[in-house]
Amino acid sequence: MNSLRSVVRGRVLLPGDPGFDAARRPWNLAVEQPAAAVVEAADADDVAALVRYARAAGLGIATQPNGHGATGRTDGTILLRTGRLDSLRVDPAARRARVGAGVASGRLQAAAAPHGLTGLPGSSPVVSVAGVALGGGLSWFGRAHGWVADSVTAFDIVDAEGRPRRLTAESGPDLFWALRGGGGDFAIVTALELALHPAPHLYGGRILWDAGHAPAVMDAYRQITATAPGALTVWLDLLHFPGSAPMVAVDATYLGGESEARDLLAPLDRLPRPLSDSRRVMSVAELGSIIAEPTDPGAGASRGELLTELDDTAVKTLLADPIAPLLSVQIRHLGGALAGPSDSPHGPLAEPYALYLFGFPGDDVTARQRGLAESLPVTGRKPYTFLNPGETAADAFTPAALARLRAVKRHHDPDGVFRANFPVSR
Structure with a gap:
C-alpha cells in the first residue's frame, strides 16, 4: 500500500500514520469507519490514477467529500476524500453552475445569490452539492423545482476503468439516470453541472413556541400545507434539547415577497405569542x-420515513407523549414539483410529508424511533439521503428501480471497484 504514495499527488494516510484516524472519521461520530488507506485527491487526475491503482490491486474505493451519510461499510477499501476538488463557476446568463465534488451547498448559494439565482439547498450549508445530488436530494425549494438531482445537467466522472468522462443524458443515459439519485455506486463524480433557478426574493425563518402550544401549532401547520403553493415550504419541529424545556417550531421559506408570505402564513400569527x-x-x-x-x-442516530397522510390520528400519535429521549421530530411538507414527473431512481414522491427522527445514539432512542414509525401511516420507503446505517438501498427504491440500478452497476462496474454508503448490490 506504500506504493500508493507514488500514484497520487494528494495526501495518502495509512493505518498507523499520524492523522489517519482523524482522516477516516465520518461526519456522524457514532459510525466506526475502517479503511485500508485514506487518499485526499489533489484533482480529477489523482482520482483517475487512484481508480486504476485500486482496480489493479483488487481494492474498492469509497468516496466521501466529508463523510455525511457514512455507514461504516468501508472495511478493506481506500477511502477517497474529494474535498480539494473545490472549483466553482456560476454562469448567470445561462443559469448554470459547474460545481466540484468538494463544494459545499452554502458556498454555491453564496455564489448564486448576487445574481438573483439559487441552487436547491437543504437544511445544512456544509453538505456537498455532489453528495446531495447523488442521493436525489430534498431541498428547501423542492416543492418548486423537484429533486436536486432533477437539476443536474452533466457529470464529470471517472469510470471503473479509470477513464475521465463527461456524462450527460445523451452520452450515457443509463449511467446518468443512476447517478441522479442512485448514490455513488457507479462512478466517481469529480464535478457536476446543474441548473440554477430564479430567486429574486426570499422570505423565511423560524417561529418557536413552548411545547404546550403544539396542538394549536399543528392545526395551523396542517391548514397552511393543505393549500400551500409550490413556492412555499413549511416544516414543523418538535424539539427537546438537553437542559431546556420542550418546544415546537415552524420553519418556512417562500420564494416571493414578504406580504405574500405573511398572507400565506397568517394562521401562525393567530397563535399565542411565540418565544x-x-x-x-x-x-x-x-x-x-x-x-x-x-x-x-457529532454523534447522532436518525430515522427517516415518508407519511401517506397527516390526519387526526397521526397528529394524536405524534403529540400523545413527550418526544424524549429524541431531540427532534421533524415533519417536512413535500408535494408540489416533488410529486411531478422525475426521470430519476426515486421518481415522483407521492407522499405528502417526510418524517425525520433524531437523537443521541442509544437503545432507548432507537426504540422510540421504531415505536413512532410503526404507529404512524408510513410507506416504509424513504429518501436515499434519509437512510441510516442499519438500512439499505432497498429501503429507498421500488423493486423495479432497484433492479435497474443493479443492472447499471453490473454493466459499468462489474468488479465492484466503487462502494457507496448504501450499495445497490445485494
Missing part, C-alpha cells in the same frame, strides 16, 4: 441560519 420569530426578507445564502444545524461532526 421567538426570526422570519424576515433574506438572501438564499442565509438559509442555513433558519434551523442552524451543527456545522461540526
